[in-house]
Amino acid sequence: MSKEKKSFVLRLDADTYKALEKWAADEFRSVNGQLEWIIAKALKESGRGAKTTEKKSSSSQ
Template sequence: MAPRKNYPLRLSPELYAALERWAADEMRSVNAQMEFLLTQAVRKAGRLKEKEENEAEE
């Protein structure tokens, strides 16, 4: 498995609070929730190749 990338991200306090509540509702960390949402968006846009998709799920 390839090492994960670290990426600094600036969010408004309001957006972070909304993500934090959503993540708690789904028993995820904020980081995991953001990765989940981004993965869904990339899949929906057809931008994730099958091999990359399988690696993202691991």
């Protein structure tokens, strides 16, 4: 099963983009893949990831 992906525009200054591009290359990811990984990691660490949200909503019923 594939998850539906949403598209949106993100504006970054050139220096931030260059740093992100380098980080992604260092980890053999695309810039998009690196952003997805960073966001997923931050959501998981904050307890706000999709799986965490699903558990909270099902346990509160």
